[in-house]
Amino acid sequence: MGMVNTLSDVSGWMPARFSVRVAVLLAVCLGLSMSVSGLANAQTAETPPVPEAKPDLSQPQTSPARSIENLLDREPEPLFSDTLVPYAPAFSSEAGVSEGLNKGAIYLMAKLTRDSKPLYDGLIWRIYSETTNADGRLQLVATSEGGDAEFRLNPGTYLIHTAYGYAQATNRIVIGKEVMSKMVTLNAGGIKFDASLQDGDSLGSEPVSFDVYGMEFDERGERDLIASNVKPGSIVRLNADTYHVVSRYGDVNAVIRADIQVLPGKLTEATIFHKAADITLKLVNERGGEAIANTTWSVLSPGGDVVVEATGAFPDFVLAAGEYEAVARNNGRTYLHTFEVTPGEDREVEVVTSISELLSRQTSQN
CATH class of the missing domain: 2.60.40.1120 (Carboxypeptidase-like, regulatory domain)
Structure with missing residues (x-):
């Protein structure tokens, strides 16, 4: 650019023909200079590098030391730390700008561990004032759901509660009129x-x-x-x-x-x-008979403790594996029957009222 300006100044007072000649002469000189410079650079580029000395195989070879990071030795990351995300709050109106000058802005993100990526869904943010209300409870100032969150707050001290399902963390922060961003590590x-x-x-x-x-x-x-x-x-x-x-x-x-x-x-x-099974109880006059309605039931443990009680023709229970006694009461009479629950074997247990059935059962037991 300096050469062009000089030529323009010189052509102002010299004859036009002489000015053209000077310009041509200068252009030729410049081209020659550039050619010589390019040739010198080309010669330099084609010059082969000096070969390195061959290694001495008789000497022990050493490799550069590399530090190995032990994950167990890493310093624990604070659960509430500054983020590396550039952040600038956006104001949509002049009123917002004037109001924002008196407030601080904070941008919040959260992740499961120090090595995981930020969470972009499922988070619930709650901002509480550190001062309590008339009921003695912390005052809820603002909330947000989803992933990251942005809040504009008056200067003061706040508690930031972060929830991800039943995982949660609470952090204390002092807000001024500045802009800041924080990362919550939920662990x-x-x-x-x-x-x-x-x-x-x-x-x-x-x-x-x-x-x-x-x-x-x-x-x-x-x-x-x-x-x-x-x-x-x-x-x-x-x-x-x-x-x-x-x-x-x-x-x-x-x-x-x-x-x-x-x-x-x-x-x-x-x-x-x-280790359990689904058991249905029936009070019948004979095996395979119809269930008798209006029956009151009690299921007892071997020690005589009541496990469960019910009323009806077909009470149904899931019972843990073991031995039980069924007590059926109907029309002023009581009928007993001992049964066993086998894991995974769902079945019906019949309590028979007939005298012949009871006598045959007592004979078989003796």
Whole structure:
């Protein structure tokens, strides 16, 4: 650009023919200079590099040391940390701009573990003021559902509650008039529940439920109930910890308990094996006969404790494996029958009223 300006200045007072000649001469000189420069560069590029010295095979070969990171030695990441996501709040109007100048803006994201990706769905954010209201409770300031969240808050101290299923975290933050972004690490995982019999038959379509409790007992000797009436196939998101799980098959005594550990960022598939069967009771005059209506029933344990009671012609129960005694009361008379429950063998149990049947049964037992 400097050469062009100089030529323009010179052509202002020199004759036109002389000006053209000077321009041509300068162009020729420039072309020659560029050619010489390019030739020199080409010669330099074609010059072969100096060969490296051959290694001495008699000397021990050493490889550069590489530091190996032990995952167990890594510093724990704080559960509430600054994010590396650039963030600028968007204001849609002039009134919003003036209002935003007096407020702080915070952008929130959450992930399961320090190595996992941010969560983009299923999160519930709640912002509480640290000051309490007239009822002595924390005042809910703002909420958001989905993935990441953006809040504009007056300067002050707040509690940020993050929930992902039953996994949750609460963090304290001081808001000024600046713009900030934070990442919440939930340190959470999940459990997928299933139930089965000992022979492997799934109980997914049966009346099975799961209750999830914490491991600690309160002053009344009870565990803290976290999730109740969870159905087979469901996934429950929980903070990484060990939980006490109670599985019920039916509504009587088919109950299995287990302690299950939840690992951060992992889905634990837990299958509970039940030892039980579905039993239907019938009071009949003879084997294979019609069930007698208006019958009151009691099922007793071998120790004589009442397990369950019912009224009707066909009471149906899921009972844990073991021995029981059925007590049927009808028309002022009481009939007894001892039976056994075998895991996975659903069946009808008949209580016979005929004297001949009772006598033959006593003879066979003796």
